[in-house]
Amino acid sequence: MEAIRAAKEDGSQKVLLMIDEINRANLSNVLGEAFYLFEKQTDQQRRKVELGNPQNPIEIEALPANLYVIATMNTADRSLAVVDFALRRRFAWFTMYPHPLNPSGNQVFHSKQFEAMDRIFQTYATSEELMLEPGQAYYLTDSENADDLMKDRMEYELLPLIREYLDNGLMIQAKDALNQFFVDELNQTLFI
Numbered sequence: 001m002e003a004i005r006a007a008k009e010d011g012s013q014k015v016l017l018m019i020d021e022i023n024r025a026n027l028s029n030v031l032g033e034a035f036y037l038f039e040k041q042t043d044q045q046r047r048k049v050e051l052g053n054p055q056n057p058i059e060i061e062a063l064p065a066n067l068y069v070i071a072t073m074n075t076a077d078r079s080l081a082v083v084d085f086a087l088r089r090r091f092a093w094f095t096m097y098p099h100p101l102n103p104s105g106n107q108v109f110h111s112k113q114f115e116a117m118d119r120i121f122q123t124y125a126t127s128e129e130l131m132l133e134p135g136q137a138y139y140l141t142d143s144e145n146a147d148d149l150m151k152d153r154m155e156y157e158l159l160p161l162i163r164e165y166l167d168n169g170l171m172i173q174a175k176d177a178l179n180q181f182f183v184d185e186l187n188q189t190l191f192i
Contacts, residue, residue: 001052004034007064015067022071037063038090098135108146113154114139116181124174132165134158154185163190 003017027035033049037060050057071091098118101109114136121133138158141149162178165171171178179190 001058003067003069004051004058004060004064007067008058008060011064011066013066015064017067017069019069019071021073023073034063035090037061038069040089097130098133101136101140103140106143108141108143108150109136110139110141110146110150113150113185116185117158120174120177120181121171124177125171129165129171132170134161151186154182155188159186159188159190163192166190 003015006013007015031038034051036049048059048061050059052058069091098114100111100114103109117134121130125133138153139150141153159182162171162182166175166178175190182188182190
């Protein structure tokens, strides 16, 4: 509501609304009638919708042209399927894959480990499994004790994540390569 009001008040100013992890919410509860306004329409007449406080609603038939909405979602989240078709009709889609980072300040990006895991996913993952590749944040640590922090991250975050994938029948084609990765990095096997 605040973004719509701001966009309507000053048509010369661009207004950006960011919705993080849009697929985690019940969109009809969060956006209400506004969700209808995201539907692509031709020049045909739309019905007006009332948004906001029922005693003092905003009545509109289209979102302001200067209102831009960016919504993010983690496609590894299993709640995605519930809203996928409704979202696909209303938004343009851009897929972002993990990529190397150039950290600043007191952070280190562990490119060796990132590149090794990325190579495994690029080689063995199906299209659906590519969406499960651990993101670059897994490979970013503080520079103080960076190697120890990365080993902890691999042992207590990446290793359990990959085990869960395998336990759920995912990344099966890569099980030997993934196992070798953890043997090389941690001297631990994936298989218990």
